[in-house]
Amino acid sequence: xxxxxxxxxxxxxxxGLLAFKDGGNDLTKVIVPKTFVGSVAxxxxxxxxxxxxxxxxxxAKADWNVSYGNVELAVVxxxxxxxxxxxxxxLPARRPTPQS
Numbered sequence: 222x223x224x225x226x227x228x229x230x231x232x233x234x235x236x237g238l239l240a241f242k243d244g245g246n247d248l249t250k251v252i253v254p255k256t257f258v259g260s261v262a263x264x265x266x267x268x269x270x271x272x273x274x275x276x277x278x279x280x281a282k283a284d285w286n287v288s289y290g291n292v293e294l295a296v297v298x299x300x301x302x303x304x305x306x307x308x309x310x311x312l313p314a315r316r317p318t319p320q321s
Contacts, residue, residue: 222238222276222277222278222279222294223274223275223276224274224275224296225271225272225273225274225275226269226271226272226275226296226298227271227272228271228272228298228300230300231271231300231301231302232270232271232272233268233269233270233271234269234271234298234299234300234301235266235267235269235298235299236264236265236266236269236296236297236298236299237253237265237296237297237298238253238254238265238277238279238294238295238296238297239251239252239253239254239294239295239297240252240253240254240279240281240284240285240292240293240294240295241292241293241294241295242285242290242291242292243290243291243292244291244292244293245293252284252285252292253284254279254281254284254294255283255284256279256280256283256284257277257278257279257280258278258279258280259277259278261277263275264276264277265277265296269298271298279294
């Protein structure tokens, strides 16, 4: 995956990657990618440079045990003001309906 983090007033941010099963937009669909091919130092950590293109390769099979599936990936970033953009999430997450 290739991505660029844009922040007009921060040269470095804390960055991470989230995957959403079937493109879901709530927290019940989240997979936190943890296994990557190669290093993610300076690309998905507390010292990620803004304004440049980064490339990471997620080993999805290691973190998500299915033979077939669809995911939507989102890079999240937190600047020095502790602001994060979660425009793609529905918060609070929908709760399952209790069953009788």
